[in-house]
Amino acid sequence: MVRFDRRWLALEGHRFRPFQARIERDRVLRYLDFQGQPDFLGQPDDEAVRGNACDDIGPALPTFPFALEMDAGVVAEVAALLRVEANRLLHAEQTFTCHGPLRCGDLVTVESRLRDVAWKPESRVCFFVKESRFLVDGRLAVSSRSVYALKVSEEAA
Structure with a gap:
């Protein structure tokens, strides 16, 4: 077990270093299909339905x-920053707030910090609260809060 540091x-x-990611249409459609979204299921080849599914995925x-x-x-x-193995971290909680639309094709800039x-x-137990901002063309689309927990054996000497 890890010792408290x-x-x-x-x-x-x-x-954390900011990064960019593109929202890929096929990936969004696979998520919707997996979740069984009623507006998408049964009509996977209908381009209008597929297009609407990508208007605001938030x-x-x-x-x-x-x-x-x-x-x-x-x-x-996060694990590297803490100098622990990633499998030691428990993803304890997560919340999202939608501020604006996220669309297929958007290039999202993600900025995160340990709050x-x-x-x-x-x-x-040590808790680490990470806040992230998801920006599209400089506009805040989504903010999130993730809590990670790490159980430790004892405080290091």
């Missing part, structure tokens, strides 16, 4: 922005 507390406010697929972060290796980057680091010595 006081250095983690100083990481609060850390900004309400239909609120976790899609997290998939962009996963593709970019954000969890691995808060909280050490709970009584339970030997």
Whole structure:
């Protein structure tokens, strides 16, 4: 088991390298098909239905922005920053707020930072709150908050 590292507390406010990702139409349609979205199922070859599904994917697929972060290796980057193995991190909570549309074809710029680091010595758990902003052409489309937890054996000497 990992030992608590006081250095983690100083990481609060850390900004991750921004990255860009394109929202690919085929991927969105696969997500919708997998979820069984009623407006899409049964009509996969209808171009009008396929086009409408890509007008604003935020309400239909609120976790899609997290998939962009996963593709970019954000969890691995958090683990590397903490100097722990990624499989030690528990993805404890996640929320999304849609501020504007996300559409197929959009080039999304993702900016993330560690908003808060909280050490709970009584339970030997450290929580890391990461906030992300998903921007399209400089406009905020989605914001998210992810909480990661790390169980530790004890505080390092």
